[in-house]
Amino acid sequence: MTLSPDVPAPAPRPAVRRRGPGTARPTAAGRALSVLDAFGPRHRCLSLSEIARRAGLTLPTAHRLTRELVDWGALERDSTGRYSVGLRLLELSALAPRGLELREAAFPHVEDLHQITRGNVQLGVRDGMQVVYVEAIRARVRAVTSRVGDRWPMHATGTGLVLLAFSEPDFQEAVLRSPLERFNPMTVTDPAELRRTLAHVRQTGVAVARGQITLPDMVVAVPVRDPAGEVTAALSVVVETEGARPRELAAVLKQASRAITRALDPRH
Amino acid sequence: MTLSPDVPAPAPRPAVRRRGPGTARPTAAGRALSVLDAFGPRHRCLSLSEIARRAGLTLPTAHRLTRELVDWGALERDSTGRYSVGLRLLELSALAPRGLELREAAFPHVEDLHQITRGNVQLGVRDGMQVVYVEAIRARVRAVTSRVGDRWPMHATGTGLVLLAFSEPDFQEAVLRSPLERFNPMTVTDPAELRRTLAHVRQTGVAVARGQITLPDMVVAVPVRDPAGEVTAALSVVVETEGARPRELAAVLKQASRAITRALDPRH
Incomplete structure (x- = not known):
């Protein structure tokens, strides 16, 4: 690393349109998107309770939505029960004309x-x-x-x-x-x-x-x-x-x- | 192209877990995922009515969910009103440990x-x-x-x-x-x-x-x-x-x- 010690490696910034963690969106679809928003460069692997907290959801709601997202492939669950982003999103993102x-x-x-x-x-x-x-x-x-x-x-x-x-x-x-x-x-x-x-x-x-x-x-x-x-x-x-x-x-x-x-x- | 004329270029296959177009999922979050499922290698750019048909949704439901997905960045709307996959999914997919x-x-x-x-x-x-x-x-x-x-x-x-x-x-x-x-x-x-x-x-x-x-x-x-x-x-x-x-x-x-x-x- 050639970084000066006084320059912290900056993390990529969240989108302007993204809400802060903990502010759930009002609709059901929005709550599912809030679960995805819980993941970020510094939060690649989250437990269910971390997802619930970061998405501003109750544990049962987070559990139901997370299961649905795992079933669809947007998230993956590892052997320790923690969640990360799944390959279905890579597959979909490959369709982005500007991507x-x-x-x-x-x-x-x-x-x-x-x-x-x-x-x-x-x-x-x-x-x-x-x-x-x-x-x-x-x-x-x-x-x-x-x-x-x-x-x-x-x-x-x-x-x-x-x-x-x-x-x-x-x-x-x-x-x-x-x-x-x-x-x-x-x-x-x-x-x-x-x-x-x-x-x-x-x-x-x-x-x-x-x-x-x-x-x-x-x-x-x-x-x-x-x-x-x-x-x-x-x-x-x-x-x-x-x-x-x-x-x-x-x-x-x-x-x-x-x-x-x-x-x-x-x-x- | 060196493909033999009798060998059609095969399209990537959909996931086993993915449902066919036109079979909407029962939950609200699932319906939003059905909108994303409407897009594929041969369907990179869709009108609202194509999304509704391929996702098995009514036009008003497809309209509401599509707007929500555009707002979040999963979809983009071009100047002709057609939709395609947005960069927020590229950003998220970059977090996939296996991606x-x-x-x-x-x-x-x-x-x-x-x-x-x-x-x-x-x-x-x-x-x-x-x-x-x-x-x-x-x-x-x-x-x-x-x-x-x-x-x-x-x-x-x-x-x-x-x-x-x-x-x-x-x-x-x-x-x-x-x-x-x-x-x-x-x-x-x-x-x-x-x-x-x-x-x-x-x-x-x-x-x-x-x-x-x-x-x-x-x-x-x-x-x-x-x-x-x-x-x-x-x-x-x-x-x-x-x-x-x-x-x-x-x-x-x-x-x-x-x-x-x-x-x-x-x-x-």
């Missing part, structure tokens, strides 16, 4: 990028006011632990800055007016400075950030357009700042981004 | 295998009576379209034969007594012949199959053990039969499998 389908089109190019740069490569899309990684390849020895399914605030990630820069102005302002978390002393949270950064990203088509989440790292990110020309995703590489060549990385990323756009074209 | 977490440990080794063999590489786990791919890297020009989240019957895939060979005898017999689909003239569906194959896989630690799903292909598969020694997954490579060297492939696969076991060890 693994986009990953399919991008994969060979993402893999090339990883081979050429030996850095972490991320492909992110906007979801609510966050960016979600639909593909992530990690260099073998690196501090940044980006994973598929990770959700991050837009202001603190390269892919997020690109997606924000190419969003509608109203959406940009809504994000800039929301609470902007500081992950370390280098994270930019000043709306005026972020506005200047976004203008620069729009002008150059590249976002370059140093130490926004983990101090020794540099991220370079570019937009990925769909065949109609809309920015549909962002592609980034994370390397160590020392010795990094952002211009070269940007050129390689733009090349890969164009290849992904071509692969997304059904006439391809 | 993307296993993929994380395996990824560098799967990538190496793909680089060395230039074939398709699959990492599969058993779920119900099928195998689900938790990782799949495709060679750029190949007929087999294995994808993450794909679900296949065990008798017709290399990973499935390995997982079946190392399953409890009762489970093996249950699978061999179930209807065994024939994907092409080479698919082995005779229980006695499959029993001999499974004994051979247990003895050698390798499954080799030719043309079981797509005719010109050979698959070589090996078990992946967890640090406690249990077979937890299977790793396979698909290459063209012509010029394939199954012994060499098996040796490389066994090497990669051991590396994955080490990566799964928390003391690693």
Whole structure:
């Protein structure tokens, strides 16, 4: 791990739309979704009583819903009686057009990028006011632990800055007016400075950030357009700042981004 | 595409536990799951009335549940009003210990295998009576379209034969007594012949199959053990039969499998 000891590894953030644990939704279907919401990056394996508490449900209700979700495959129960997320959700999530389908089109190019740069490569899309990684390849020895399914605030990630820069102005302002978390002393949270950064990203088509989440790292990110020309995703590489060549990385990323756009074209 | 024209590209099979479309579950939570069940590899994008019909629900019920699932992020609604699977499910599925977490440990080794063999590489786990791919890297020009989240019957895939060979005898017999689909003239569906194959896989630690799903292909598969020694997954490579060297492939696969076991060890 090359993380500075004063920089805690930040956990992916929950969705804005998700309610806090303990606030059950009013409908029956909503209560089943609350059971799923009880699981998170720091809560991958839960007992029934933990599920009930985190979902804000009584134990009998949690028991009934958990059993139904296990039967369907959304959850699995291990030999010690604890629950975790099941493979039926992996199977379903593979159908998401903005998820693994986009990953399919991008994969060979993402893999090339990883081979050429030996850095972490991320492909992110906007979801609510966050960016979600639909593909992530990690260099073998690196501090940044980006994973598929990770959700991050837009202001603190390269892919997020690109997606924000190419969003509608109203959406940009809504994000800039929301609470902007500081992950370390280098994270930019000043709306005026972020506005200047976004203008620069729009002008150059590249976002370059140093130490926004983990101090020794540099991220370079570019937009990925769909065949109609809309920015549909962002592609980034994370390397160590020392010795990094952002211009070269940007050129390689733009090349890969164009290849992904071509692969997304059904006439391809 | 190198598929023989008489071999239709088979779609991944639905889970055994999944009900057919049009048979709604009795509970409210179950009805919400029926809405999700309406989506599949051939039904990635559905209108509200298609959802209602496939889930066996009235239009108002389908409308209410779909809205709730969109609000939560399980579904997304596009500009034409059609629905598809949303990114919240990708985020949740990343928490599955047997899904993307296993993929994380395996990824560098799967990538190496793909680089060395230039074939398709699959990492599969058993779920119900099928195998689900938790990782799949495709060679750029190949007929087999294995994808993450794909679900296949065990008798017709290399990973499935390995997982079946190392399953409890009762489970093996249950699978061999179930209807065994024939994907092409080479698919082995005779229980006695499959029993001999499974004994051979247990003895050698390798499954080799030719043309079981797509005719010109050979698959070589090996078990992946967890640090406690249990077979937890299977790793396979698909290459063209012509010029394939199954012994060499098996040796490389066994090497990669051991590396994955080490990566799964928390003391690693």
